[in-house]
Amino acid sequence: MELHAISTGQQSIDQLVKIASQIYSWTTAIHIREKKWSDSQVINAVQQLIHTGVPPSKIRINSRPQLAVNLNIGGVHLSEHMSYITTDDPLSRWKVGRSVHSIEQALQAQDEGVDYLFYGHIYATTSKPDLSPRGLDQLEKLCHAVSIPVIAIGGIQPEHCQDIHQAGATGIAVMSGIFEAEHPQHVCQLYNESIQQVTFTDLQSQSLGKK
Ligand SMILES: Cc1nc(C(=O)O)sc1CCOP(=O)(O)O
Structure with missing residues (x-):
């Protein structure tokens, strides 16, 4: 299972870089989701992240496709109404994700060539205080409807x-639970332990199935 960590818009560049440098080895990708920052602030953050050792392939920028292309990082994460964007380099590590909130949107994103989807919100969260969660049943239906990875x-x-995992998702994305945690690295380790447990349980049931 993948673990995507998403910034919350509550940190300074220095704080974001500090947290990211502690957690990057525990995550699949770190998303810079900073709606209030200027492009130059995002560029500054990306440069600092790379300087502190975060692999460019793990860095995703939210909602600024051209900036992500220009910075030659791991990809872009699009909000639900943003257009798909690709690069000319077929060997690029470039990944395009899109947030979706219905099966219709998910199928459309898949048709456009989007590499993976974010679907939520699954559980109640202070990050989306006024909306009801979609829950595991909706997640399962959406996962069955598409063939691209769903986070x-x-x-x-x-x-x-x-x-x-049982609902069919390929991974999880976490915002406040990591970036606003007192000990982000420790929290990422807990997510990783839980992911390892999922893998272990899968292997166990596969080997029992073979007997
Ligand atoms: C950024 C975001 N997108 C969502 C969606 O449903 O598309 S839910 C969400 C917030 C997730 O925050 P937390 O991990 O703090 O609950």
């Missing part, structure tokens, strides 16, 4: 990994 987002705690 579950919204209120996800380490103990949810098994249920999310």
